[in-house]
Amino acid sequence: MPVASMDNITKKVKEEIDRGWIGPDIECPYHPCHFIGQDCTFCFCPFYPCNDLGLGDNIAGRLGKPIWQCTYCLLIHRPEVGRHVMSEIKRLGIQDPKDPRMRDLFNDVKERFYRKGRALMVLGATSDAGKSVTVAAICRILHKRGYLVAPFKSQNMSLNSKVTPIGSEIAMIQTIQAKAAGLKNPDHHMNPILLKPKGDTRSQVMVEGKPFGDYDVPEYYDNFVPGPGIEAVKRNIEFLKQRYDFVVMEGAGSPAEINIYDRDIANMGAAVVADADCILVVNVEWGGSFAYAVGTVKLIPERDRGRIKGIILNNVLGNPSNMEPGAEELERILGIPVIGIVPHADVDLPSEDSEAFRGMSSRGSGGVRISVVKVPRIANFTDLDPLYMEDATVSFVTRPEELEGSDAIIIPGTKNTIDDLLWMRENGLDKAICSFKGKIPILGICGGYQIMGRLLKDPQGIEGKAPQTIEGLGMFDMVTEWDEYKKKVIQDQGCLLETGEPVTGYEIHMGLSEVNEAPLFRIDRFKDSETEGAFRKDDMLFGTYLHGVFDKPAFRKFFLSFVKKGGKPVKMAEPKDYDDHIEENIEKLALVFEKALDIDMLMSIAEGRS
Amino acid sequence: MSILFIGTASGAGKTTVTAMYCRHLRRKGVRVAPYKAVNLSLNSYVTQEGKEIGMGQAFQAWASGLKPSGDMNPVLLKPSGNGRIQTVLCGTPAGDVTEKKSMDAPLASAVAYEAYDRLRSKYDVVVCEGSGSPVELNLMDRDIANIGLMRNRRVPAILVGDIERGGVFAALYGTWLLLPDDVRPLVKGFLINRFRGDASLLDGGVRTIEDITGMKHLGTIPYRSLKFPEEDSLSDSDGRLSGDNAEEAFMSNIDALLDAALEAGVDFQAIERLH
Numbered sequence A: 001m002p003v004a005s006m007d008n009i010t011k012k013v014k015e016e017i018d019r020g021w022i023g024p025d026i027e028c029p030y031h032p033c034h035f036i037g038q039d040c041t042f043c044f045c046p047f048y049p050c051n052d053l054g055l056g057d058n059i060a061g062r063l064g065k066p067i068w069q070c071t072y073c074l075l076i077h078r079p080e081v082g083r084h085v086m087s088e089i090k091r092l093g094i095q096d097p098k099d100p101r102m103r104d105l106f107n108d109v110k111e112r113f114y115r116k117g118r119a120l121m122v123l124g125a126t127s128d129a130g131k132s133v134t135v136a137a138i139c140r141i142l143h144k145r146g147y148l149v150a151p152f153k154s155q156n157m158s159l160n161s162k163v164t165p166i167g168s169e170i171a172m173i174q175t176i177q178a179k180a181a182g183l184k185n186p187d188h189h190m191n192p193i194l195l196k197p198k199g200d201t202r203s204q205v206m207v208e209g210k211p212f213g214d215y216d217v218p219e220y221y222d223n224f225v226p227g228p229g230i231e232a233v234k235r236n237i238e239f240l241k242q243r244y245d246f247v248v249m250e251g252a253g254s255p256a257e258i259n260i261y262d263r264d265i266a267n268m269g270a271a272v273v274a275d276a277d278c279i280l281v282v283n284v285e286w287g288g289s290f291a292y293a294v295g296t297v298k299l300i301p302e303r304d305r306g307r308i309k310g311i312i313l314n315n316v317l318g319n320p321s322n323m324e325p326g327a328e329e330l331e332r333i334l335g336i337p338v339i340g341i342v343p344h345a346d347v348d349l350p351s352e353d354s355e356a357f358r359g360m361s362s363r364g365s366g367g368v369r370i371s372v373v374k375v376p377r378i379a380n381f382t383d384l385d386p387l388y389m390e391d392a393t394v395s396f397v398t399r400p401e402e403l404e405g406s407d408a409i410i411i412p413g414t415k416n417t418i419d420d421l422l423w424m425r426e427n428g429l430d431k432a433i434c435s436f437k438g439k440i441p442i443l444g445i446c447g448g449y450q451i452m453g454r455l456l457k458d459p460q461g462i463e464g465k466a467p468q469t470i471e472g473l474g475m476f477d478m479v480t481e482w483d484e485y486k487k488k489v490i491q492d493q494g495c496l497l498e499t500g501e502p503v504t505g506y507e508i509h510m511g512l513s514e515v516n517e518a519p520l521f522r523i524d525r526f527k528d529s530e531t532e533g534a535f536r537k538d539d540m541l542f543g544t545y546l547h548g549v550f551d552k553p554a555f556r557k558f559f560l561s562f563v564k565k566g567g568k569p570v571k572m573a574e575p576k577d578y579d580d581h582i583e584e585n586i587e588k589l590a591l592v593f594e595k596a597l598d599i600d601m602l603m604s605i606a607e608g609r610s
Numbered sequence B: 001m002s003i004l005f006i007g008t009a010s011g012a013g014k015t016t017v018t019a020m021y022c023r024h025l026r027r028k029g030v031r032v033a034p035y036k037a038v039n040l041s042l043n044s045y046v047t048q049e050g051k052e053i054g055m056g057q058a059f060q061a062w063a064s065g066l067k068p069s070g071d072m073n074p075v076l077l078k079p080s081g082n083g084r085i086q087t088v089l090c091g092t093p094a095g096d097v098t099e100k101k102s103m104d105a106p107l108a109s110a111v112a113y114e115a116y117d118r119l120r121s122k123y124d125v126v127v128c129e130g131s132g133s134p135v136e137l138n139l140m141d142r143d144i145a146n147i148g149l150m151r152n153r154r155v156p157a158i159l160v161g162d163i164e165r166g167g168v169f170a171a172l173y174g175t176w177l178l179l180p181d182d183v184r185p186l187v188k189g190f191l192i193n194r195f196r197g198d199a200s201l202l203d204g205g206v207r208t209i210e211d212i213t214g215m216k217h218l219g220t221i222p223y224r225s226l227k228f229p230e231e232d233s234l235s236d237s238d239g240r241l242s243g244d245n246a247e248e249a250f251m252s253n254i255d256a257l258l259d260a261a262l263e264a265g266v267d268f269q270a271i272e273r274l275h
């Protein structure tokens, strides 16, 4: 609920009382603004300001006076609450929210409907065990049973981040899980610590969506983890437990890294703080899964071991029943039930595994070949994922000769534009790309867009290692300058100027650009609008700061309409929103898990009954 | 004399480590031959005598300064799609295995161990590679290449764990725990493979594993992006050999890895004492 003046709120609530119970208001253009299945009877809360710190909080107002803020409160939108409150208001004949009996009603509602949630944690025996998808599947399974569910990962090392509505950065994967939970607005509580590798041994550490500092590994464990780290984990788990029925937590890597066990706030450390029971996921595909399961459980100190209440054998390629005798033996050895033998789920969801990405030279099997320059500090490469829905193969290119035969070139985002441009120059990719100018479409996204410009000025050495000004590829009349250590982080929506069709995306960058080119997009801001991007139609050059630019079909189709294979246009898939594609795949994934898991056992673990 | 490298999982790096150790012995002038009892692989190599063996054993033979031979991989299982698996015994096709018709295990193990004995009699050291994980609870009792070899020929073993995916301590400990009592004492030490970063960060964990298992930490092998097709289709090595001379390209790769391992302080002398 937005901050509004008290009188205005009172007036709105009176209107709501007059209108009566409405349930989910699917006519509303913003519906659902919180979660799928929400009750919209009270868009303005009749209890405002309840001053209950477990629900809302005070923020500083313009005149220094605190203002009650309800952004994250979901209580009044729970279907059972909306209906109950309205029927009580009618029964008691209350007409004005200022009626003193409203306080009693609030207390009664809290008493009846408010329960602090429980946390459940998904641990993986290795990275890529399938934790993220398991969390997504469990979120969806619980959501379908009518619970309010939030995903959570205390610490995520990721090159792919997304921007929340208030301009916080969180890992992309938690936004997918939030979607699986039916939530509309993933927020920074769901991933309070985000580590963004900087390409050397250091990472930028983001806390609650904002830059906090740069650390190398020992500094991180010695200075960050015991202080601000554990505090952030505690604060945010508590926050979510106060607002959701279930918090489904994801571990990071293996929980049995005994060399750092006591400083690990991503696994058992978080489980203890959250008082969560845990499920251990083991990827069967690589073999050795029983050893991984037994070793993981047995290496976790006894005081925490008891939290592991179930095991999932994941990603079984052959006949799952072949695993049953082994699973029974495992249960006997560990005394922990195997709650599911989950077959390999053939779903297309963006994935976090930079490990998998590292060894990959191409993806997709379509007709046209789109070459993506795999710069060493590549970032937000999930931008490319929607291309796999099209008739395209994406090849990751690190050498000039690999560009041969490309039908289009994309220079993606990077964690460090200047260093990656220098890298391109060193191996000749800069010249090679320029030689394709005018022949095939070339697109730069974020850092890649900056690289396509004329000049990159870094007078204070903010982006590069030393102060310098270097020439870009010169495809656009554009000068980018880093003049202070400041990051632009914002969600965007608007339209593609050529067609007027909608486009969404988000920007995360340092360095601001002066561009003298025809723009690509119109971005609608709160009050006015601005243009964004650069477009040279004759040379088929495209540049934009927008991550996620391919998600909506408009720009994807537009860009691909310039791509030709042997003179022929690309076969286009039906224009589909990538969001819908993700939704379908989440549903598919959840069905695979739902069929394979013992749901009663899952529920008893989630509810802390097992 | 012989030694067996077993892995915590399919892609733990057994093939490479075995090749590297063969190379090490070869450099010292030891007459060494590689051996892998059972190989499940799509990549095969045809020897000069027309015998078909796993690609990995061909590499290991080159690393040992030998020509690949049928005895180096007496049982080769080649998935041919539709759940069928072609069996190759000592380099010669010997029929298909399907869901319904399983392998003649006594025959296969007899063939495998006879080949091992022949290599033993011809070379100073036979460096053996295990297959998959030795402790797949649903397959363990039929094992030939890991537990089977240890049990039947009392070959001392070294466990190789891959740290790249995380969970290496759990994998090492879990594998050791699940091994049958009669062969567990044969596993004398362990290696941590594919490590990046500062190895001293692992010290605490390594010591705990040594303490609770009695296995000795024989070294931590640094990560190298090696370009040769790995044994198992699952390996995440990111390239294939290019050029005509696969052998030459492979040799320079394995030499580079061995040098890196030596530099990283892998205790080859301790391994030699285990034969």
Ligand code: SF4
Pocket: A001, A045, A046, A047, A048, A049, A050, A051, A052, A055, A056, A057, A069, A070, A073, A074, A075, A076
């Ligand atoms: S119940 Fe929730 S929405 Fe209503 S006033 Fe309290 S915090 Fe705000």
